[in-house]
Amino acid sequence: MVDAFAPKSKEEALEFLNNRQCIIIAGSTDLMVKRKKWSGCLPYFNSDVIFISHLKELKNIRVDEKCLSIGAACTLTELRENILMPLYFKEVILSMASPAIRNIATIGGNICNASPAGDIFPLLYDLDCTLIIESLGNMREIELKDFILGPGKKDLKKGELLVEIKIPLNIFSSFYYKKVGTRKSTALSKASFIGFYTLEDEKIKDVRMAFGVVGPTVVRSKHLEDRLKGLNKQELSSILAEIEEEYFKIITPIDDQRSTAEYRKRVCLNLMEDFFGNIFNSTVKTT
Amino acid sequence: MNYKEVSIETEPIKRLIDVLREDFKFIGVKEGCGEGECGACSVIIDGKLINSCLVPVGTLEGSKIITIDGYRETPKYEIVKQSFEEVGAVQCGFCIPGMIMATEALLSKKPRPSEGDIREGVSGNLCRCTGYNMIVEAISLASKRGKGLW
């Protein structure tokens, strides 16, 4: 039989994790499905489990002058209802799953699931977020893009617990988000795109684009984004075809039961084109 | 559990839906998929709509759980029930207890919801018989009738 542990504090949780191999359960919305056996049977867990979604230390949301810090056990609904959360965050969350799932699914759980279809990832990648990971007597900070190693794979060692997500504060002129799901609600994503830009003196000061579900991890190229910085409307328009070709190379979706590689790729490129069209508020065409 | 203090000795990883149906005999909670997709197993835990097939019971120490089996004894239920009956929103009925819980969860947060709010409120509850529109109307009617209750 499997032992379950409900620690009274984060410290207790870290102690427990230090001493045992166990599965961390936050909202359990993915684990309970993956591990489901037969109705009436216990879900299949091959090691002990530790429940953490109740830990108050993991549920803080706060802002200081540099960044927004979100406790890993904050549920998607809690984030959506918190006044400190930016609007774009709320929009992305609203596109995820269903009300009942958002009420218990946590941002930390989403991240640690490391699913290529995770809707939260393109947003977090665009925002250059970092993760605070603690273990007994130790703490480290790691960029999200380095934490996610591949589908279902993450840089989380034995004894470690994701406790906080830190997002550098930023003001953007605009954001553009589109999730293409299998239907309008409670849907897994076929492809998604989130873009931010900031203009200054009619030039691109900052631009960020991330594509979801079209690679083993989120597709984002700071290198290509840098090429767009400082450009004005005309300069952007002249380099667009080239930029699109470059993105074409790094967007590598697959065929699966939800959609086709061809569709996912085309839609991502269309969304990106539309995003560029919005930047200087005109329709920009590429071949 | 349904307005009464209860305790149970069981495996902490046991699914809440199994505890509700098999240990407490609250058969109003239905299993439609076991994947958190259909919402037929929806209950309200600490004021939040939650799919009971996804919750390990060990996480619920100290929680307040309401299922249709308890909710149907309340005055708010009467308003919702009458609305659903009058509008003709019930067909095979299997999704309906979950819809009622979603209604309660929605109206508790938004006592006068718009049509869009209602559709979003039940967006995680699948129905194959009604096409949803009559359910949406029933919820709207309940919100109008239940002035002051929510």
Added chain:
Amino acid sequence: MNEKIGKPVKRVDAAEKIGGQAKYLADIEFEDMLYARTFRSTKARAKIISIDIPQLPDGYYIVDKSDVPGRNRVKIVFYDMPFFAEDEVNYIGEPILLVVGPNREEILNILLNIKILYEEINPILSIEEALENARVPIFGENNAYAEYAFHKGNLEIVAKSDAQKFEGEYSTGYQEHIYLETQGVVASYVGDIIKIWGSMQCPYFIKDAVVEALGFDKNRVQVIQTTTGGGFGGKEEYPSLIAGQAAVAALKIKKPIRLIFDRAEDIEVTSKRHPSIIKIKSYVSFDNKILGMDVDIKIDGGAYSGLSNIVLQRTMFAATGVYNVKNMKISGVALATSKVPSGGFRGFGAPQAFFALEMHMDYISKELGINALEFRKLNILKQGDTSSTGGVIRERIMLPKIIETIENMSDYKNKIIAPRQNGILKGIGCSLFFHGCGFTGSGEKDIIKAKVKLLKHVDKTVEILISNVEMGQGALTTLKKIVAYTLEIPINRVIFKNPDTGKVPDSGPTVASRTVTIVGKLLQDAAIEMKEFLNDYIEVEILKQYKHPEGFVWDDEKFQGDAYNTYAWGANIVEVEVNPITYEVSVTDIYAVFDIGEAIDELIVRGQIEGGMLQGLGYASMEVMQHKNGRLLQRTNTDYVIPTAMDFPKIQSKLVNNPYINGPFGAKGVGETTLIGAAAAYALAVQNAIGHYVNKIPVTPEYLMEVMSNKN
């Protein structure tokens, strides 16, 4: 009662369903009950070389083909499907044996440890491969469960004439019912009687199948319907399979056996709507009249015949739709493939036929440069015309009024010619259709021969005794209303319990939109007879048997005559906007107008319209079910998606009724009519929006991208 019967009443079963008190099969406790779970084939086609069962703990059993005392074949139409696989398996998921016992964890453990050795056979995985017949056939000599053809007039002469020719090929995919309550039965063996409880549409189908499985006398098998959480045709023939398995297990083990499917299991192994490929060749005169049609239909029946031959028939009889086509050749074949067997599903072949036909009609009108609805109006059937099988349409056809009504509701005339606004892809589509109510041809007369009983108790309550079930469609309420209104008594004096074959006669299955029209009519007749005894304090039982109306004839060999005694008619209009960036479709408006004879309850009819149309729209758009090497790719509730409350807008509907003289209070069939036209209307609207022809459903964004980037 002077009020119209259609005035809505509270559904008699609503209160207990709303409060969660209604007991579905999984809610019922049976003393001493054992659980059963199915061990299934993982191969699309193979010989079973050996099965190694692990040592079974006390109280655990295997139930398989060797335990079937009677006939190991499920009675549907042909007898090709076994209850338990014998020497070979023919689809992934085919049941081989049951593991039965008291503890579910232990059962799972046993299942994991069963070792099976297969010798794989080349599967047949598509309609094309089935036709090719290059491998050992699955059925008969050429993989055909059924092959039919019928003619009308003289198509050859028309084909040789200089009439304008149009050709098209259309295809439709699988659809899974996703009734919210999964399939399940419980079987017990007590006092020499096998009892079956279950979620079902046809108690007597199950009884007959179990009787044959066990080799019992009919009076030793009793089937009791439990409150059923949706059917849609998915619980028409499928439950016969699992009821037989559970009955065999109960007989062997002598304890109640509970066999209830998980959702993923249900999606993967139960029957599905037949995929189809339909080719249409039309010949049109220069004044835009359809002179002739050649329709060739192929449907994919999966690994066992099931109801394929009957689905094929209905597809064929719907092939030329609501149009007056004097010359035609209709041919069809139902093919065997190594996949999950296809089966009954609301519409039963008509949704496939009408999709192909209505897309084709718009294609012709586009090529001719005329308004699609105007082209249809020129060709619709009128009272006195003959149907595709040569039966005279005796009743007034309300189509002109239906079309006028829906045109006004939707402003179709203006929208169809509205100039395209830059960048916005808006479209509108209109489908016209019918549904033949009741069993095809002489089915009611020669096969079903429905019997109903009306029993007046001493306390003056009146009980309905029939085998038709409530599965959400409102039968409990509508049939009570018919009896109550006829007898002029309050509805709560009418009793109608879930059918128990031990107590009710066989009034036929709950399918084919026949429950109100046929069975309701018999109940009305019985009630009329009962009226004179109403106030006496005696028990009175009235038995009524189906009588085929005078003058309706059907030749089942040649497919000639009155395929149906009456038709429900309809028009659907859907408006869409297609997103040119993501190719996603948003439906902005939905309109529906039907002639269903008479509404026994307006709210129940509206419920059928709302539910049927949404199920049809799901079929048209997001319900994708594909397979790879015989394994379904979408086999969970997560991957096979059905509409949520956010996917489609409100539906505006109206009834333009023409009472049917042989229907109770004039009622015709509703249940299927409301689904049949939706997919075509949707696809037509998308086609109109993107300016490219759409030839298959589901119309997915992936397909639209293909179509829109194809420069042809």
